[in-house]
Structures are given as C-alpha cells and as structure tokens.
Amino acid sequence: MDHSQHAGLPxxxxxxxxxxxxxxxxxxxxAQTVSLAAAQGKVQLVATVYAxxxxxxxxxxxxxxxxxDKLAASSGAQLQLTLVSIDPEVDTPARLQALADKIQLSPRWQLLTGDPDDVLTLAALLGVQYKKISETDYAHSNIISVLNPAGEIVHQQQGLGVDPAxxxxxxQAALSAS
Amino acid sequence: MQRLRIMTGLLLTALLGPGFFSPVLAAAASPGMVRIPGGSYTPFYALKKGPVKLPAFELDAYPVSNADYLTFVRQHPRWRRDQVKPVFADRQYLLHWPDPLRILPEQAQQPVNYVSWFAARAYCQAQGKKLPTQDQWEFVARASESAADASADPRFRQRILDWYARPTPRELGSLGSTYRNVYGVYDMHGLLWEWVRDFNTVMVTGESREDSSFDRNLFCAGGALDGADPSYYASYMRYAFRSSLKGQYGLKNLGFRCAKEVTP
Structure with missing residues (x-):
C-alpha cells in the first residue's frame, strides 16, 4: 500500500x-445511530460476526x-473494538446487546447492525466473504482488521486462535504514528 | 442504438396497442429493462435446503455501455478516474478511456469495463436500481434463445465453455452482438463477465485468494458448502471467478448491468 501520497495529511x-x-x-x-468514522483518531479493530x-x-x-487485554493498560482510551453483524435482518440492537451482556464486553466495544447492502459493502472493503448456509448459520472469513486513526487497514489477523502478538x-505502531 | 430500439418498440406498441407483443415486453415496466418472472431455481452452490424461490424482478436488457457510464461520471465527479478514492477503485479503473471525461466513438456502444464493484454499485444506485444478486443473474443466465432453463442443454453449455476458453479479445464486442435470450435480455454470455451485488458471498474450495484459502479456521462452518450440480462446470467457473475478486478490481473482461426489485 502506498502511503506516501498523503504524508502531509494531519x-x-x-x-x-x-x-x-x-x-x-x-x-x-x-440502538443509537453511529458511523464507523466516529472512531477516526482511534485505532479500530473490526470483525464480522452474527449473534x-x-x-x-x-x-x-x-x-x-x-x-x-494486551493493550488496555497502555492505550485503552484510543482503542475501539467493533463487531459488525452479517445477519442484520435477525441481529437487532437488542439481540446484540444481549450478546454483549452474555460475553461481558467492555464499553470499548460496539456491536453494529445495519442495511444489508452496507454490510456487503463493508465486507467488500474488508475482504471478508460470507455466505448463508442455512436458516440460522453463515460461513464467513474470520478476519480481524486493524484500522489506523485515518481509517486505513494496516493489518489483518486471519484465522482463529492466532498469536495476537x-x-x-x-x-501500537498505528497509535505511535498518529 | 439501444434507445432507438426502445423507441421503435414504444412506437409500435402505441400503434398496435399494448398486449400485441410478447408478455415479456408488455410487462416490462422500466425503459431499457426486462421484467423477469420469478421462479424456483437451485443455485450451483445451493443452500442445503435446495431450490430458492426468486421473486419477479427487472433486469437491464443490455450491459451498461461506456456512453451511459460517461453520463454517470459527468454527473458524479467523485467517480471520475482522476478523482475516485483508491479505496473504491484500483488503478485499472476506466483506464481504457482516453481521458477522464472522454471516450472513443467506437467505445460508446461497447460495454463499460475496468469498473470496480463499488463504482458499479454507485452507478446502479444513481439510476434507482441495484446490482443484480448472484441468484438473479444466474437465473437469467440459464436462459437460451428458446428456453428459460437451458442449463441442461449440452449445446448451450458448450457455447458458454467455448467462450470461457477463448482469451478476451483486444476489442470487446458491441452491446447486443452475442444473443438475445428468451426473456429479451442480451449478452448474458459471450461479451464480458458481470459484477453481481453479493459477489463476496461466494466461497469455493481452492486457492482462489491467498488470504482466503478454504480452511475451517478461516471459515466458520465452511465445510457445509456443496455444489448442487458439479457437472455444470460453467457455473463453477463463474463462482470461482467471483470468489477471486475484490471490490476494488477493474478488469478488462468485467462489466455489469443493473436490476430492480418489482412490487408484485
């Protein structure tokens, strides 16, 4: 990725x-309306799930x-963790809240649902593929994307149980560069 | 030429009265589009449950031309080649145009290519339409000149495979230069490949992308995908091709057309 062209941006x-x-x-x-860009200036981790x-x-x-956990102590305030539902017709805000409660997520997390077309578009931007395989289940790429404060993908962790180092x-690099 | 054809159709309809023509033409609500009656169909990569029911919809009779796309770009400068955000289109975007706001005369009636999925999506939105879903596209692609479902017709299959086997020509053909299917939709095969709305909901076994090799750790429940009809190799080719795409890609042999939901 060529970053030189916007080196002069704030x-x-x-x-x-x-x-x-x-x-x-x-x-x-x-059930509040939010945009992904609200996390501009923070580092945002994004993954797709369904409740x-x-x-x-x-x-x-x-x-x-x-x-x-590894980052909370040093840079918790600049961290946004975002889960986006790939099943927006089923995953209402209430369902997502229930999931957040069940797995005890910190206030740094947001669980988002939205228009199915927007979900497709975001998935395309993240390089995530998904497919409904039954009434209740989806197959989908397990990718955690790291967005730097400008909203660029700077890293993607692929697969499950990967060493998060x-x-x-x-x-950390994205935070120190900002 | 496309407009002329529609105008002629309208004129004749006015002279002869509605209903004179085939139900397909009579039911087509939007100009330049064809109404596709819905139906039941089993996608190549089916849900485990089998056939899906597809409600009626409208589909552009032709792929979008360079001329139409130029009009769009003039009205929406953010989709100019020199202004588009690289996150939405790669460097190939509209590279075949001599200038960001000019096309060659011979390109006017050729299908637009080198367009990203994001751009195609924006174009359709600007027309009050959407990209067709994969199911919609595949449903119409099964039709030959004479049958709504020619997927079991060996000659029809072979024609598609022959086209896949040929390298992309230096010059794409013009709109309408291949065949008109039984619905009245042109060029579903033989001219160029087309984006679909849910291209990124395809998953095929194989090394189609280095970051998405088929792996149970990468794909939750991924082993559950089975081809409904493995003998239909052309479908497999299309699904594999789509799964290799990224939304930013602009390719020589990839264009699009738009669809519209209809209220029954």
Missing amino acids: AGAASDQSLYHLEASWQNQQ SCENACPRIIADMKAIE QTVAAV
Missing part, C-alpha cells in the same frame, strides 16, 4: 485509502478480547 484525517469514505450509518447495541453463531464467532471475539504490534 494525523487522523481520512486518507484516500480510508474505509471512512464509506457512506453508511449503523445502529449500535443501544447466533455458536462455532467460530465466540472464538473470534475471544481473540479480539485477547488483543484488547503481530496484531498488538500493528495497533
């Missing part, structure tokens, strides 16, 4: 490669929690 401004150009609004677990997932999703959330380092 820290945290959305660059040409920024996902924050996506015009989409989401609902969080408290009724019993197989990989709890593990991807656990992986994200592990990253959060690289991702933690990527978050």
Whole structure:
C-alpha cells in the first residue's frame, strides 16, 4: 500500500485509502445511530460476526478480547473494538446487546447492525466473504482488521486462535504514528 | 442504438396497442429493462435446503455501455478516474478511456469495463436500481434463445465453455452482438463477465485468494458448502471467478448491468 501520497495529511484525517469514505450509518447495541468514522483518531479493530453463531464467532471475539487485554493498560482510551453483524435482518440492537451482556464486553466495544447492502459493502472493503448456509448459520472469513486513526487497514489477523502478538504490534505502531 | 430500439418498440406498441407483443415486453415496466418472472431455481452452490424461490424482478436488457457510464461520471465527479478514492477503485479503473471525461466513438456502444464493484454499485444506485444478486443473474443466465432453463442443454453449455476458453479479445464486442435470450435480455454470455451485488458471498474450495484459502479456521462452518450440480462446470467457473475478486478490481473482461426489485 502506498502511503506516501498523503504524508502531509494531519494525523487522523481520512486518507484516500480510508474505509471512512464509506457512506453508511449503523445502529449500535443501544440502538443509537453511529458511523464507523466516529472512531477516526482511534485505532479500530473490526470483525464480522452474527449473534447466533455458536462455532467460530465466540472464538473470534475471544481473540479480539485477547488483543484488547494486551493493550488496555497502555492505550485503552484510543482503542475501539467493533463487531459488525452479517445477519442484520435477525441481529437487532437488542439481540446484540444481549450478546454483549452474555460475553461481558467492555464499553470499548460496539456491536453494529445495519442495511444489508452496507454490510456487503463493508465486507467488500474488508475482504471478508460470507455466505448463508442455512436458516440460522453463515460461513464467513474470520478476519480481524486493524484500522489506523485515518481509517486505513494496516493489518489483518486471519484465522482463529492466532498469536495476537503481530496484531498488538500493528495497533501500537498505528497509535505511535498518529 | 439501444434507445432507438426502445423507441421503435414504444412506437409500435402505441400503434398496435399494448398486449400485441410478447408478455415479456408488455410487462416490462422500466425503459431499457426486462421484467423477469420469478421462479424456483437451485443455485450451483445451493443452500442445503435446495431450490430458492426468486421473486419477479427487472433486469437491464443490455450491459451498461461506456456512453451511459460517461453520463454517470459527468454527473458524479467523485467517480471520475482522476478523482475516485483508491479505496473504491484500483488503478485499472476506466483506464481504457482516453481521458477522464472522454471516450472513443467506437467505445460508446461497447460495454463499460475496468469498473470496480463499488463504482458499479454507485452507478446502479444513481439510476434507482441495484446490482443484480448472484441468484438473479444466474437465473437469467440459464436462459437460451428458446428456453428459460437451458442449463441442461449440452449445446448451450458448450457455447458458454467455448467462450470461457477463448482469451478476451483486444476489442470487446458491441452491446447486443452475442444473443438475445428468451426473456429479451442480451449478452448474458459471450461479451464480458458481470459484477453481481453479493459477489463476496461466494466461497469455493481452492486457492482462489491467498488470504482466503478454504480452511475451517478461516471459515466458520465452511465445510457445509456443496455444489448442487458439479457437472455444470460453467457455473463453477463463474463462482470461482467471483470468489477471486475484490471490490476494488477493474478488469478488462468485467462489466455489469443493473436490476430492480418489482412490487408484485
């Protein structure tokens, strides 16, 4: 990725490669309307899940929690953890709130649902593929994306149960560069 | 040319009265589009449950042309080649145009190519349409000149495979230069590949992308995908091709057309 072209941008401004150009609004677990760009200036970790997932999703959330734990003490205030539902027609804010309560997520987390087309678009931006395989289940890529304060993907952790060291380092690098 | 054809159709309809033409034409609500009656169909990569029911929809009769796309770009400068955000389109975007706001005369009636999925999506939105879903596209792609479902017709299959086997020509053909299917939709095969709305909801076994090799750790419940009809190799090719795409890609042999939901 070529970052030289926007070297002169102020820290945290959305660059040409920024996902924050996506015009989409989401609902969080408290049914508030939010945009991904609200995390501009922070480092945002994004993964896609669906609330009724019993197989990989709890593990991807656990992986994200592990990253959060390693960073909370040093840079917790500059960290945003975001889960986006790929099943927005089923995953209402109330369902997402129930999930957040059940797995005891910290206030750094937001669980988002939105328009199915916007979910497709965000998935395309993140390089996530997903497919409904039954009434209740989806197959999907297990990818945790690290967005720097400008909204660019600077790192992606792929697969489950991966050693989070690289991702933690990527978050720290993104924070110190800003 | 496309407009001329529609105008002629309208004129004849006015002279002869509605209903004179086939139900397909009579039911087509939007200009330049064809109404596709819904139906039941089993996608190549089916849900385990089998056939899906597809409600009626409208589909553009032709792929989007360079001329139409130029009009869009003029109205929406953020989609100019020199202004688009690289996050939405790679460096190939519209690279075949001589200038960000100019096309060659011969390109006017050729399908637009080198367009990203994000750009195609924005174009359709600007027309009050959407990209067709994969199911919608595949449903119409099964139709030959004479049958709504020719997927079991060996000659139809072979024609598609022959086209896949040929390298992309230096010059793409013009709109309408291949065949008109039984619905009245042109060029579903033989001209160029087309984006679908949910291209990123395809998963095929294989090393189609280095970051998405099929792996149970990468894909939750991924082992549950089975081809419904493995003998239909052309479908497999399309699904594999789509799964290799990224939304930013602009490719020589990839264009699009738009669809619209209809209220029954």
